[in-house]
Amino acid sequence: MHVLVVHNRYSSAQPSGENRVVDEEVGLLRAAGHRVDVFERRSDDIAARSLLGKVAVPLLVPWNPPVRAELTARLRDERPDVVHVHNVFPLLSPAVLAACADAGVPVVATLHNYTQVCPPGTLRRDGRLCTECVGTKLALPAVRHGCYRESRAATVPLAVSMSLNRRRWWTGVERFFCISAAQRDILVRSGMPPERLAVKHNFVPDPGSCRTGPGEHLLFLGRLAEAKGVRLLMAAWDEIAAGGGVGVPLVLAGAGPLAEEVTAWAAGRDDVRYVGLYDPAQCREAVARSVAVVAPSMALETFGLVVAEAMAAGVPAVAAGHGAFVELVEAGVSGLLHLPGDAASLASCLRQLAGDPGRNREMGRAARRRYEQGFSPEVGLERLVEGYRTAIAGRSGGAVGAPPVGNKGAGSRRVTRAGGDGGSR
Incomplete structure (x- = not known):
C-alpha cells in the first residue's frame, strides 16, 4: 500500500506526543513493507519568516491556496492509495482536503484532540470543562473568551477555520480515527457523522523489558x-x-x-x-x-x-x-x-x-x-491498515478489492521512539 502522511509538525520547543505518534506510525507501516511518504510543514519554520510572512500566518490558518496547489500536483504525480491527515494547523490548513478531492485520493484523518468542535481543541476554559462551542455552527464563544492563548485575535483564525471548513471535513474524509471511545462519544454528540468515526487507540512500541522489583x-x-x-x-x-x-x-x-x-x-x-x-x-x-x-x-x-x-x-x-x-x-x-x-x-x-x-x-x-x-505495534498496524482499506473501499464504492495488508509479522519490529509526552499547541 502507498500512503501519503500529511502533518504540520508542532514546535520543537516542547515535546509533542502527536509528533511522536506520527513518526511511530510511519515507522510501523514502513517496517511492515508499505510505502509511506510525508507531506509536511514545521511550525519551527515560522521563526525564520520575514515580518510580513509572520503576519500572514493567521490568514493561512483557514485556507492556504499554495498548499492546495502543491499537494494536488504531488498527488497527481505519485498517485498514493490513501492520504492520512494528522495536524493541519497553522501552515497547511484544510486546503489539503481540497487537494485530495482534486486528485481523487481517499482521505483518513486522525483526530488527536477536539479541534473539530472546539477552536483550541481542549474543551477547557479558565481551568474548567467548557463545551460552549460544541454543536454550534459559529464558534463565537471561543472568540469572546479568547480561548486560544488567552487572545481573541489569536482565536479568530481557528474559529473561522472551524466554522468555514466543518462541512469540508465531515464530507471530505472517508474515515476519522478517534484515539479513544470517550473522544468519539463527544464528537458524535456534537453532530459529526458517526459512521465515519472509528476508534483506533494509539499504539506504543514495546520497550523490550518490563519492570523488575517493586519500583523506586x-x-x-x-x-x-x-x-x-x-x-x-x-x-x-x-x-x-x-x-x-x-x-x-x-x-x-x-x-x-x-x-x-x-x-x-x-x-x-x-x-x-x-x-x-x-x-x-x-x-x-x-x-x-x-x-x-x-x-x-x-x-x-x-x-x-x-x-x-x-x-x-x-x-x-x-x-x-x-x-x-x-x-x-x-x-x-x-x-x-x-x-x-x-x-x-x-x-x-x-x-x-x-x-x-x-x-x-x-x-x-x-x-x-x-x-x-x-496497544502493541501488532494491534496498531492491524487497525491502521483496516482503516485505510475502509477509506479506499468507501471512495470506490466497494467495487475495487482492498490492497493487501502486508506481512503481519513485520508489525512486531521495534520502532524507535521520537519526541516526548505532550501534544498541546
Missing part, C-alpha cells in the same frame, strides 16, 4: 501545566508528606509553564525530585523503575500515552477517572482511578499503590497483558 519512585511524566494536574499532584503530595510519606520519592519529568513553580516547590525536599526534560531513553528507564505512573489530568484527555507506556513496562497507573483514562486503566486491576480534581482521592490512590507491593505487582502484570491486547 512515583513518576509524573508530561507537560508541566495546570491542565495536566500538576498543581493537583503537588497538593496531594503535600498531604501525603504531612502524613509521613509513602517511602518513595515523587519524580516529575517535563517542561512547561509551571516549571518555575515546580522547581521552587521541589527545592530542598528529599521526597520530591524535579528532573526537567528526559530524552526518550531516560523516559523508558524512568517508567520501568516506577512504583506507578501518575496521570492526574484535569482535562478530558483524548488518550494517555504515558499510561500506555507504563502498561508496556508492566507498571500500573494512577489516573484521573474521566476522559480516555477510564478505558485505558482497568480500575482496581491494572491501576487506580481517582476522582478528577480531588487531591485527597489522588493521595489515597498513591498511598494504596505504594503501600501494597503484592497488589502492585499483580496490577503491573495485568497492565502488561492489557498493553499486549490493545
